[in-house]
Amino acid sequence: MNKKRVLLLSEGFGAGHTQAAYALSSSLRKLSPDVNTKVMELGSFLNPRVAPLIITAYKKTITSQPRLIGMMYKYQYKKSLNRFTTLALHRIFYTHTRDVVRQLRPDIIVCTHPIPSAVISRLKRLGVTVPLCTVITDYDAHGTWISPEVDQFLVSTPEVKHKLMRRNVPSSKIQVTGIPVHPSFWEHPSKDSIRVKFQLNDMPTVLVMAGGWGIISDDVINDYLAQWSDRIQVIFCLGSNDKALHKMESNPQYKHPNIHIFGFVREIDQLMEISDVLVTKPGGMTCSEGLSKGIPMLFHLPIPGQEEENSQYFTSLGLGETITSVDVMKKWVHKLIYEYQQIGNDRQENLETIAKYHPMQSAKSIIEMLEQNKVTS
Structure with missing residues (x-):
């Protein structure tokens, strides 16, 4: 029996899109x-030479001019990638995309980023017949995700589905599945074994995540948390930002047995499991991972656009709060020290509520598409 082939396409504009692809793969x-x-x-x-340069420029724009990213997001919000843009992308980056599809012969193509979704959509207009499934990895529906050639959209919430329908996407093409996270995030291993593995203490714990790129940097918040290291444990995960890692490691303020500094960590699911509060950028993937763990999330400087939308969505559900000032951190440090049991009770309620998000639903939907295609082909 020949195995079905699923090609999952992403782009490196932020780590979350590719993480979603690998989560689906698993x-x-x-x-x-x-x-x-x-x-x-x-x-x-x-295009291994040009693509990293573009991604680096994008990263610098995010860190130095986030308002520009927000302006671009809002300007393009109701617009799909037009045919001129997709043609340009096709000629500049993806002239060999058709050859890749022919060589790999996938039974379905799944895109977790709007650019490959737009390019495959163009190939479908030119005659490629492979079914296309697009997974929207945010809690909003930006116009760049939308193309009539997409056979199925997998979206995070009913609200996103309604936004797509208002833009004339048929309801039959949209499934609410939640954003896919790695299956390990839905597991609950022994906290004691995790603490032993990472040499952590059993005490109220804050996890500060910089994301895969390590672009979160707020000395005011970090320094404030460090001041409480006798009462709370702080775990800093700085991603691939080696410069920030070395700077923090050399700072005497962070040399305390209850402060732990890591670079890129693959077992983020385990660190979330033993932490009580998560401080993070509100990327769609990180928010979804935090959701799967039921952990309360404090959102650090959302980038105007999709991160603001993500932050607003989780705040509206009572699952997160935006850090508007250091007073927000003061409130949560107080909770950790004096209302620790209540934080645990609230988290358990969150875990019971999120059971409706069905962790494997995205993958199940793709397998259903494979089965339907087998019947009709």
Whole structure:
């Protein structure tokens, strides 16, 4: 029996999109032994010299001019990537995309970023017949995700589904599945074993995440948390930002047995499991991972655009709060010290509430598409 081939395409504009692709890959293989998966950041694969330069420029824009990102997001909000743009992308980056599809012969293509979704949509207009599934990895529906050639949209919430429908996407093309996270985030291993593994203490704990790029940097918040290191444990995860890592490690203020500094950590699910509060940028993937753990989230300087939308969504559900000033941190430090049991009770209620998000639903929907395609082909 030939295995079904699933090609998952992403881009390196932030770590979350590719994490979603790998999470789907893992879930698909866990659900079915008859599925082969391949994850690719298409631009980096086809143009390894130019793509990193563009991603680096994007990263610098996010850190130095976040308002510009917000202006671009709002300007393009109701617009899809027009045919001229997709043609330009196709010629600059993806002239070999058709060859890749022909070589890999996928039974379905799944996109977790709008650019490869737009490019595959253009190929479908030019005759490629492979079914296209687009997974929107935020809690909003920006116009760049939308193309009539997409056969199925997998979205995070009913609100996102309604936004797509208002833009004339048929309801039959949209499934509410939640954003896919790695299956390990839905597991609850022994906290004691995790603490032993990372040499952590059993005490109220704050996890500060910089994301894969390590772009969160707020000395006021970090210094404030460090002041309470006799009463609370603080875990800093700085991602791939080696400069920030070395700076923090050399700062005497952070040399305390209850302060732990890490670079890039693969087992973020385990650190979330033993932490009580998460301080993070509100990227769609990180928010979804935090959701799966039921951990209260404090959002640090949301980038105007999709991060603001993500922050507002989780705040409206009572699952998060934006750090508008150091007073927000003071409130949560007080809770950790004096209302620790209540934080645990609230988290348990969160875990019971999020059971409706069905952690494997995205992968199940893709397998259903594979089965339907097998019947009709």
